[in-house]
Amino acid sequence: MSLIKKLHNKQATETKMISTSIKIPQVMDEIISDLAVFFDSTKQEVILDLLSDAIDNYKAEEKKLLEQQENEIDEDENSSITNQENIAxxxxxxxxxxxxxxxxxxxxxxxxxxxxxxxxxxxxxxxxxxxxxxxxxxxxxxxxxxxxxxxxxxxxxxxxxxxxxxxxxxxxxxxxxxxxxxxxxxxxxxxxxxxxxxxxxxxxxxxxxxxxxxxxxx
Missing domain, CATH: 3.10.590.10 (ph1033 like domains)
Structure with a gap:
């Protein structure tokens, strides 16, 4: 879901929130402030949605990588290996x-x-x-x-x-x-x-x- 769609379809959630602090470049802060004004939202909501999109993209890439790794593992399973405890x-x-x-x-x-x-x-x-x-x-x-x-x-x-x-x-x-x-x-x-x-x-x-x-x- 795009940032625009998320901000236009905001819903209250019961997700537990915690506080954290980071330093960001001034130009980035200005962009976030402009987005908040444009979408009639808060800076926190904009940051959360941006992070959410980034995490979704990361998970998608991670899934591809995991599937690739498991395929490589399956290809390596042709070797005959037994250990001292005789696990087949x-x-x-x-x-x-x-x-x-x-x-x-x-x-x-x-x-x-x-x-x-x-x-x-x-x-x-x-x-x-x-x-x-x-x-x-x-x-x-x-x-x-x-x-x-x-x-x-x-x-x-x-x-x-x-x-x-x-x-x-x-x-x-x-x-x-x-x-x-x-x-x-x-x-x-x-x-x-x-x-x-x-x-x-x-x-x-x-x-x-x-x-x-x-x-x-x-």
Missing amino acids: INHNYFLLNTCKRYSIDDHYFMINNGYAAAFDDGYKQQIERIKKGDVVFLYANGKGISGYGIASGQTIKIEHDGVPENCYYQVLEDYQLLDTPLKAKDIRDICSRTPVFLKTLSKINKKDGQIIYNNLNN
Whole structure:
């Protein structure tokens, strides 16, 4: 949606707002002020809409990049790899973000119980990508990989926030809750390709998945 359309169709939202401060060039501030006058809006609303458009564009580009990375990973999966724990070569590795910054309750639902879960349309369906025997690393923002286990392959659908079947999850067998999470920096250091940390569920190539798994078991 264009900035003009957004400003002409403003709606009140219940989104929690926080304060932040940045310094911008004077010429940019003047442009924002002119836009606010032109659209009979406030500078804050103009800035929010500009940021919203920028974030939407970023997400679109990120989605393309993620799809490209996962296609490259699939192409690399022809090599025969087994680890010392005899995890079969046809099993995949996934990094699941617990989305701690959005809901601490959902985060603990996963971490404390050993569940690979996702919530809401467009996200919960990702859990159905996980098959029996796949290794799932639970990644907490700001902490790192905080737990991991072997997927059961059975997706359970339950109510969440009053919405039926708004949560999809799988039980992680042989689940290990880590006293010391494996930080993002350490993951980048040991992997040949940096995993995607911010996506709800991202596939890790088998070579790097095995490296992470073995590192957690040492």
